[in-house]
Amino acid sequence: MMPVIRVDDQVWGWLKSLARPLEDTPNSVLRRVANLDEESHRFRNEDAGAKRHVRNAGSETQEDLLEKFLSELRGRARDNGLQVRIWEGGHRRSRNALELAGPDGSSLLYIKTRSESGGFWGLRTTFLRSFDESGLRWHIVLLIGPGEKGYLLSADDVHEAERAGRWSTSVNRLDYKLHEGPELRGAEDFNTYSELADALVR
Numbered sequence: 001m002m003p004v005i006r007v008d009d010q011v012w013g014w015l016k017s018l019a020r021p022l023e024d025t026p027n028s029v030l031r032r033v034a035n036l037d038e039e040s041h042r043f044r045n046e047d048a049g050a051k052r053h054v055r056n057a058g059s060e061t062q063e064d065l066l067e068k069f070l071s072e073l074r075g076r077a078r079d080n081g082l083q084v085r086i087w088e089g090g091h092r093r094s095r096n097a098l099e100l101a102g103p104d105g106s107s108l109l110y111i112k113t114r115s116e117s118g119g120f121w122g123l124r125t126t127f128l129r130s131f132d133e134s135g136l137r138w139h140i141v142l143l144i145g146p147g148e149k150g151y152l153l154s155a156d157d158v159h160e161a162e163r164a165g166r167w168s169t170s171v172n173r174l175d176y177k178l179h180e181g182p183e184l185r186g187a188e189d190f191n192t193y194s195e196l197a198d199a200l201v202r
Contacts, residue, residue, distance in 0.1 A: 032122075054147075066143070081102055089134055097110055109141055110131065110138070121178045166182070181200055
């Protein structure tokens with residue numbers, strides 16, 4: 001039996017402010033804040049798993065968007081003699097942290113998705129620091145549905161935003177909270193996954 005905890009209204013409001021609509025439970029928010037393996041399904045109950053796949057008519061989940069983009073990226077990478085694989089050098093394995101590997105070297109990708117318009121993404125600073133420490137070239141890919149809209153930020157774009165203090169952080173300072181608009185200054189924007197994938201493999 002899972003333990004039950006009680007929280008006051010202020011803590012509950014804080015938890016809700018960090019939650020991803022139709023995806024998170026209080027447990028998954030706390031796991032993310034505590035930097036535990038948020039993608040481990042062993043600790044999610046069936047109801048939480050069901051919520052992640054709830055969709056309105058004609059809409060796509062975040063998982064749908066990621067799969068669609070990865071399919072396009074793998075095809076473009078294969079055509080250019082590259083491999084797409086989960087990056088092994090980070091603090092943990094994740095489908096959101098990938099390596100594009102080829103005969104001339106590797107680059108890294110940190111991919112985040114949002115299934116509703118009005119883009120908002122959380123970026124783990126631990127991934128960004130691990131990418132910096134790798135010494136490899138890296139990019140952030142931000143996907144937003146419906147459709148195939150996406151943004152591409154280089155490491156230089158990220159460092160410039162950090163120096164300028166343009167991105168807000170979560171309470172624990174482990175996440176950047178990034179919104180569409182001025183916070184994406186410098187990002188390249190794309191309307192199809194094929195164009196975005198091409199930009200990454202060229």
